[in-house]
Amino acid sequence: MSKVCTEENFQELQQAIATHAGKKGSLMPILNDCQRIYGCVPKKIQLYLSEKLGIPFAEIYGVVTFYSQFSIEPKGDYVIGVCLGTACYVKEAQKILDEVKAKIPDLEVGKTSADGKFTLEATRCIGACGLAPVMTINEDTYGNLTKSQVEAIIKKY
């Protein structure tokens, strides 16, 4: 998920700015694209956007830090999201989360493992409550989870 700044994705960012700039309220869509392209919105890019869009850096920083989907630090290759929405919580999703933490050394919620492979997030409802408890790893969804399945699932990555 984390991508370094390359010529190619810088082009992609330029394009995103060109598509949205000029529209009213363009900051959020541009930041959303930025998060998608780079997997984060680093300070360097915030400064760049500030200059390009004529929005004070402090304001951009304020917006980036307000919304939980934007991150300043890059995320791991695989983002594990354990749902702690209500439907999952009452079905003991906490135990699933604890199990993920137990199986990947030193991984904490909101943190990335030392090798940069996994980031662990406690997400709020992803709308698959019928399958509670639910866990996602990047685009894959795993439902009706039990603690004992966790290890095998993580091993797939």
Next chain:
Amino acid sequence: MLTIEQLHDVKEKVFKEVALRTQPVDTTINHICICGVSGCASSGALKIEDQFKSLIAQRGLEGVEVITTGCMGLCKAGPIVIVYPEGTFYTAVKPDDVQRIVDGHLIGKEPVVDLIYEESKAGDTLLSIKDVDFYKYQKRIALKNLGIINPDSLEEYIAYDGYQALLKALTKMTREEVIQTIKDSGLRGRGGGGFTTGMKWEFTYKAAGDQKYVICNADEGDPGAFMDRSVLEGDPHAIIEAMAIAGYAVGASQGYVYIRAEYPGAVAQLGKAIVQAKEAGFLGSGIFGTDFGFDLEIRLGAGAFVCGEETALIASIEGFRGMPRPRPPFPAVKGLWGKPTLINNVETYANVAQVILNGADWFNSIGTEKSKGTKVFALGGKIKNTGLLEIPMGTTLREVIFGIGGGIPNGKKFKAVQTGGPSGGCIPEAYLDTEIDYDNLIKLGSMMGSGGMIVMDEDNCMVDIAKFFLEFTVEESCGKCAPCREGTRQMLRILEKITEGNGTLEDIDRLEALAKTTQTSSLCGLGQSAANPVVSTLRYFRDEYIAHVVDGKCPAKACKNLAVYNITDKCIGCTLCARKCPVHAIAGERKQVHAIDPAVCIKCGLCIDNCKFHAIVVE
């Protein structure tokens, strides 16, 4: 561009092709509808679709069509496959089962009985999906097309009366008549507050301004709810059509749909539909040859619950931190970029076209005196039939939970049902015969909310649930006003103290005082309702709080700190638990009953998970 004649032609022609899905039709054609979203998608629906298509081609079958639809509701039993015209209801279908359905049902004309949903078997006869308990008690207005049409197909939407309401509004009704119809229907906002929709439309219509906006709130922040997601994924044109009607009524030419970023599928589906609607001329300028023009744009949220609140949502679209501001002025007067703005929830819009087509009296004949129509709920938690359902207002909680929902699984006892998400409350058994409507739920200390309905059983600790919601609000409080920022934090601290076994009776009093302050002095709905989970659990489950602080016990055995692990004489002394225990708290001779040292035990539960003889209990 579609002309009015072409619209009618498409409707007539395509309806003939798809009618077998909704009414008795004498035909040799088969339609195989596969739920392709959400739960079903993640349990392999796409593979099943491919499998059907390739087998049908291989066998050279004619007159069989495979359709991917939106959510069919019974998520627990997914992946779901329905074969029409019979409406045979196959559940938990695996890719390997497809061949049996193709050869047995489609070619052999004999349903594959062992793959059919258990509850649609009534003696020797097979019930159609419509007659199964889960669907029988429902009334579908907002979800009318879900699971029936292919959301990718504008033509199928048109076949089921799509864009007829827009046509009627633009060509046969004045703006005032549209507003009057919505007012007379009694439709109230489905996003939580329950404000009368027609009144909101009228305020926006009357507000002075050259430019006005229409917004659809698809932020769906209630954790445990997926109604709006399902509507956008299963019937996106219904929202586009309704927003265009709203734009016409209030005098807006631009609309925005604010969708939370956690729903990429819904964003993609709606995006596709907007392109189709533009190509067909249902969006853009001069719709149906009138001088009314309307355009629609999607804006993404970025993971902030408070952005579901209307003024915060507007700030977010404008590109700022999503913080609420005091009202008045209401968005109808001063909204997006300071202009009059109509903001409604996805499900509210999903009712609009039906109201316009069938009339106010049709709609207001359904429901209770003050709550008209239906309500969609996402039923989840400790319930057999988790899924999506739509019931007439006035249905009792018991009918939903034990009738449609099938009751509590694993022989456990019902404890409470939670509605209204983080702003709602927990309702106990004694009130299950309450008829669901806005006012009744508020009287019980909960609220309708957007439609999350989470069932809890005897294993759920009500203090822990209150703590869960407070953790949520503490994290999501935007920090602008002190009562919410500090009040929620202090309430959470007390709840943590109680669940850890360090609470006192004074703490309960303090909790009640804090709840009152936060409720009465917070800036927006988030803070004003943040204490509801605490207040309602204190009201109905005070004994559980008392058990925690006075007896040092958690009656549900859910609070880790209060749990005591013990080994009973079912233990055969296999030593497995002693070997697995990470802190070496278990000792005992081989073939002798083991014992746990409570001073060392960290209550991780590994011993219970590993014991094959169920010899370890939590007390």
